[in-house]
Amino acid sequence: MLRTGIRLLALALCVSAGGDFDWTKNEKTSFYYGTFPTGFSWGVGSSAYQTEGAWNTDGKGMSIWDVFAHKKGKISSNETGDSSCEGYYKFKDDINLMKEMKLSHYRFSVSWPRILPSGLRSEHVNEKGIRYYSDLIDLLLDSKITPVVTLYHWDLPQVLQEKYGGWQNASMVGYFNEFANLCFERFGNRVKLWITFNNPWSISVEGYETGEHAPGLRTRGSGAYKAAHHIIKAHAKVWHTYDMKWRSKQKGLIGISLTADWGEPVDVSNQRDVEAAERYIHFYLGWFATPLFHGDYPAVMKEYIGRKSGQQGLGASRLPVFSPQEKSYVRGTVDFLGLGHYTTRYVTQKNYPSGFGDSYFADRDLAELVDPKWPDPGSEWLYSVPWGFRRLLNFVKTQYGNPMIYVTENGVSEKMLCTDLCDDWRMQYFREYINELLKAVRDGVNVKGYTAWSLLDGFEWDEGFSERFGLYFVDFRNKNKPRFPKASVQFYKRIISSNGFPSQREVESWKRKAVETCSSSNQLLAADPLIGHMEMVTEIVVPTVCTLCILLSAVFFMFLLRRRL
Ligand code: NOJ
DSSP: OHHHHHHHHHHHHHHHHTTTOOTTOOOOOOOOOEEOOTTOEEEEEOOHHHHOOOTTOTTOOOBHHHHHHHSTTSSGGGOOSSSTTOHHHHHHHHHHHHHHHTOSEEEEEOOHHHHSTTSOTTTOOOHHHHHHHHHHHHHHHHTTOEEEEEEESSOOBHHHHHHHOGGGSTHHHHHHHHHHHHHHHHHTTTOOEEEEEEOHHHHHHHHHTSOSSTTOOOOTTTHHHHHHHHHHHHHHHHHHHIIIIIHHHHOOEEEEEEEOOEEEESSTTOHHHHHHHHHHHIIIIIHHHHHHHHSSOOHHHHHHHHHHHHHTTOSSOSSOOOOHHHHHHHTTOOSEEEEEOOOEEEEEEOOOOGGGOOOHHHHTOEEEEOOTTSOOOSSTTOOOOHHHHHHHHHHHHHHTTSOOEEEEEOOOOBOOSSOOSOOHHHHHHHHHHHHHHHHHHHHTOOEEEEEEEOSBOOOOGGGTTSSBOOSEEEOTTSTTOOEEEOHHHHHHHHHHHHTEEOOHHHHHHHHHHHHHHHHHHHHHHHTHHHHHHHHHIIIIIHHHHHHHHHHHHHHHHHHHHHHHO
16 A cells, blocks of 8 residues: 555656656557558758768858868768768759659758858858759759758858857857848748758757867867857747748748657656656757747756856856846747657766766766667667657657647668668668657647658768768769669658558568669669779770870870971
């Protein structure tokens, strides 16, 4: 009796720790056969620096990623995105790939320095850059594919970093707004879904705390919070500008894309674990989502960072404070929430003593664990844990008032020495994650679309080209960067054409059929070095031989002339 009472109390505490979210209800149910609501949007994603190449072409300015990647020792094998997939030149081919997949939307990003080389609208607008995005948008619309445009996928103009310190500086809020306005002015008649920032967690933590990403700063324990503060304000400013100036004419929606892992308590009946898991999610997703939906940072962030700052002898919290006016300014500035999700962690409480030093990670007082049984086919951090996706989606529903959601990123990479286009693990990943998404939709989560990450293998930031997320394999050794479909293209196509998973019999045949087609692609790819070789012959050997012939004939001609004189 007493034990039951204690359990009930523990359960009640668990529930109250996460608002309406029920931590105890983790149904790892079997596969669900069914379809998505009519009109559900299926897409793929990409970003400018990861795929465009053409880093110094047609008047483009430098971005922080151009500069960072050119520094030795920052990127695996010192690779750069200079040419990447050459998407700048091949977008027509890529749209054909999308048409074949019968996609409803394509998510891509605008490179700020491609259209504003110095970052500032008042200085110079690069019309060639504008034309590139304009043509891309037109062709997508002609192909009945909705463009979903991200304004900032990490490539800040280098000038703004050098002059002002990038996102450490409040002036970025105004400059970003000018850039966004230019995009609304030039593309807004055709683009109806805008994403201001992609994954601000990464921009802040990896760009300003750990320095793994551009601009590579290590301002531990404070820089990330400052960058995030300015990003939140910049998002809100753009939302307000759109609302006042463009919304009535253009009728678009402004969202933000937040990426978050799910955090599951190691022991769901242990209150401290539940609180640690909740902190994990609030320091990840809530850091941005709570101000934008509710007007301020999560209480738990204010409490932990404030207390630790005090213990470190600082006069004020390292977490910036929103004034009352700012709170009402940032609150309610998301028309839809873009959600990127890849993986899950188990979380437990762990104290970091104050002498440990300032750091975002120490501020959270928790430890992350993984189950060694979870599959991890690619990137070191990416374990396949499909049920975490449904949990995260339900958490968003309960915490933020069931907002409209577009899944803006979800996918898996491979890290392999030998290339194999029969990517069984990716088909498995999509099958299970999309199925958990379907379950979440049935739970009542308001999801309108899903974006597989990514269309092509691309430049995977500090990992260079060593981690491949693409549905299409890109042969980076070949100057033409040819694309080859992996089996998952066929698999994803089936999900799209059925709008989900119609029946067991049908779904079970998909993988088999997809594998049948990929072996021929494997052969094509195997023959590719030959293609590369032939190109080398036409592009290098033939011109060299011709030049030599001309030179020799000239010498011979002079020799003849001399003999005659
Ligand atoms: C999130 C980033 O937005 C994207 O650029 C990256 O490729 C994926 N994560 C995979 O790491």
